[in-house]
Structure formats: C-alpha cells, structure tokens
Amino acid sequence: MAEIMELANKDDFKRCSNYNKMVEGAEKALKNVLSFDQGQNILVVTDQEKQDIGHAFISGAKRLGGLKTDLYSISQHQRPLEKLPEQLKGIFKDYNVVVNAFHGDAKETPFRVELLYDEIAYDVRVAHAPGITKEMMYKGPMNVDYEQIVKDAMDLKSKFNKAKEVHITTELGTNLILDIQDRCFSTDVIIDKKSFGNLPAGEIWCAPTETKGSGKVVVDGSIGDIGMLDVPLTLTIKNGILTDMECEDKEMVKHLWELTTIDEMASTIGELGIGLNPNARLVGNLLEDEKAGETAHIAFGNNMDMNNGTNNSKTHRDFLFNKPSMAVTYMDGTTKDIIKNGKVL
Numbered sequence: 001m002a003e004i005m006e007l008a009n010k011d012d013f014k015r016c017s018n019y020n021k022m023v024e025g026a027e028k029a030l031k032n033v034l035s036f037d038q039g040q041n042i043l044v045v046t047d048q049e050k051q052d053i054g055h056a057f058i059s060g061a062k063r064l065g066g067l068k069t070d071l072y073s074i075s076q077h078q079r080p081l082e083k084l085p086e087q088l089k090g091i092f093k094d095y096n097v098v099v100n101a102f103h104g105d106a107k108e109t110p111f112r113v114e115l116l117y118d119e120i121a122y123d124v125r126v127a128h129a130p131g132i133t134k135e136m137m138y139k140g141p142m143n144v145d146y147e148q149i150v151k152d153a154m155d156l157k158s159k160f161n162k163a164k165e166v167h168i169t170t171e172l173g174t175n176l177i178l179d180i181q182d183r184c185f186s187t188d189v190i191i192d193k194k195s196f197g198n199l200p201a202g203e204i205w206c207a208p209t210e211t212k213g214s215g216k217v218v219v220d221g222s223i224g225d226i227g228m229l230d231v232p233l234t235l236t237i238k239n240g241i242l243t244d245m246e247c248e249d250k251e252m253v254k255h256l257w258e259l260t261t262i263d264e265m266a267s268t269i270g271e272l273g274i275g276l277n278p279n280a281r282l283v284g285n286l287l288e289d290e291k292a293g294e295t296a297h298i299a300f301g302n303n304m305d306m307n308n309g310t311n312n313s314k315t316h317r318d319f320l321f322n323k324p325s326m327a328v329t330y331m332d333g334t335t336k337d338i339i340k341n342g343k344v345l
Contacts, residue, residue: 023060
C-alpha cells in the first residue's frame, strides 16, 4: 500500500514568501492545461526538496473544488531512483490528474520514463515537471495567457500539416534535415486523458522518423538535467543516430556519451520541439528553457508516447538551440519557410 499523505487538514510545512503567487500559477495551470474541476481527484508526486511546490498544487486544486487531494513523497525511497517503486505502481487509477513535481536528476531518467508510462496507462491527465522551481511558479511561465498560447500552438502545428521533411538551420552552423512524414505534432498546452505534458507548458513537438535524420546541430542553450552550456556543443547525426559530439569541454562530452549510450536506442533521434511560451526564460533548466520563444530542441531516446514514435529507450535527453530557421517540404513537393531566426512567419 502506497504511503499517501492526506492533506485535507494538514498544513505542517513552512511556506515560502511567494506561496500565494505559486498557488495562483498552479491553479491556472490545473484549470487551463489539465481541465481540473470541482469534484475531481488529484495526486501530486513530489519530494522533500520540492514540497512547497507540491503543496501549492494541492492548494490550487482545493480552490478549484478538488475532492480527493493527495501527496506522495518519493523522498521515502533511496535516491536516485533507478526504477518505479512498487508502492507507486497502479495507484494512479484513483485520480483524474497527477502532477509530478520533484527534483530533476539525470540518473533518474529511466525512473521518470517508467513512471510516466505507468501513469498514462489509466484515464489520467499527467503534468510532468521534474526540476520545476518556485521561480517558475510565480515569475512568469506558469502565469500566462493560455488562450493565446493555445492559438499560437495550433497555428504553428497547422504549418506542419502534410509535411514530409523539415530543414533546420542556425547562424551558428546548425544544418539538419529531419523526416517528419506522418509524424504529427502535439502540444502540451492542453493535456488530454491518458497523456502527459510538461509544466510550465508552451511547446509543440513531434517524433521524427528514427532512421532518416542527418546533419549537424550546434547546441548553444541548455541540455536536459545538465544545464546551460558555457561553450557550444556540435552534434553530428547520421540516419537518425548520434554519431559524434564536439566541444571544448571534453569532460562534458564524456558524460553525455555515457548518458546517450545507456541502451541501444538512447542515441537515436526521438523528438523535435519548438518553444512558444512568451514568459519562459532561459535559466539553465530545460523544463522552462524548452518552452521559451525563439528556441527549438532535439532529443535522443524514448518517444513511444508521441505520434507514431518507435524509440523504446529507457532514457530521453534534450538539447536546446537558439533562433532556428525552419523550411518545410510538403508531400506535394513545395517548400515553405515557416520560422526565420526564431520568429514564426
């Protein structure tokens, strides 16, 4: 039996000074992104480090009339977690919404992948936010005009309708062609049942064909669970596989090779994402960085939750770059520029 903390009458933690603003951000995201409403049940999976944030989501759910509001702390287990604890398996069936708000650790990526797939096996909307910070909750990316972001996301998604491939370039030297035929884009600004998205929200993404992407990407932003780069990193991709990494920081390259070779599919292309949240900042935390406007990111590893994705790696690693230009070639042979130096045309 999982140890669920009943919070109906508990308020035994020290609130941060911006707690009320955090609750406002949580309430807005629960209502607009997760369709949380009166009489629904919510479970927040958190840890000791992020307990203020976990409680903020519980408080936001109560404001919206939540019926059952529970919190589960993974700090009761030995960290870093390598796999999903037995106590968590199967408990998600009792909830309408689940929020994962805990410390992000690169070594816990396999655990997070397993957690997500266990959660979305049920009729649940899941907000995935490993590494979320208090500042994200009250400084902007969680407090946005969701109607406008939905409009922008749907407009950009429509520009990829009937696309065959996308040619991505940047002034720093990125030159990559990805096959995206029959790989429809999704967005996290509205999370449906049996699916998940990140909080803060504000991106669109797809799973490129795993065996066809080739070229170079110059990463000048941040890397998932690693943070902001001091010097650019150049990735070489051939037929969807990460074949080379070049950077002045040799130790980081060595570490990244360890992370992207954890299994056979860990170095295979898994995602193309584009940021759209006008209030998201580049802070060295990819959870927020990848939502920032005028950025894009690619990822290697698992994409089984994405439309037609076939990468079943137990990890997923994102690499962000700034001010991309994108030209789409469509099924009828025509080509159109849709993004220029980060700005959607």
